[in-house]
Amino acid sequence: MNKHIYNLLLADDDEDDCDFFKEALEDISLETTVKMVHDGVQLMEYLKTDSLVNLPDIVFLDVNMPRKNGHECLKEIRTIDALKNLPVIIISTSLDCGIVDIMYEKGANYYIRKPGDFSKLKNVIEKALITASENNFQRPSRANFILQP
Structure with missing residues (x-):
């Protein structure tokens, strides 16, 4: 794989989740x-x-945010021409099938359930970056939409 610096944007209102995400990036x-950014309006x-x-x-996007x-x-x-092809990975505490289906239908690239374990978070973030880049x-198809650690 080519040497690449991934420029990421995380939209999540939970400060602890943001801190864990940042720490995980430092360890991959x-x-x-x-x-x-901490809400959808800021995003x-x-x-x-x-x-x-x-x-x-890539944008990592939490589902439940204020505003x-x-x-x-x-x-x-997905309605803005300059952004419609921007890769978006949903990262959420929920793995509700209805929500997953909606996010796939709306054009998200992948879906990650936020793991409670730090090492699993590192693994799934790294997997998401590698998988997205390789593809x-x-x-992906709906069957490969959810990424597991």
Whole structure:
């Protein structure tokens, strides 16, 4: 695999989850940078203004956020020409089949259930980056949509 620095954007309102995500990135074998926003409004403002010339490689998007949730953000991302192909990986505490199906239908690239174990979090984040990259950031079939640690 080519040496690549992954420019990531995490949208998550839980500060502890953000800290764990950042710590996990420091422990994986891939080089990354990460920008964090803490609600859906901040995410969309960032994507529409701050990053149009330098989009992240991947957005990790929590489903349950204040002001604008992950469903609304994903739907909006997919309607904006400059963002419609932006890889979005859902990262949520829920693994409700209905929510998973909706996020797939709305165009998310992958779905991760937030593991409670730090080593599993590291593994699934690294797996997500590698899998997405190997698949040229294209969406998988529904059967391969959920990534496990």
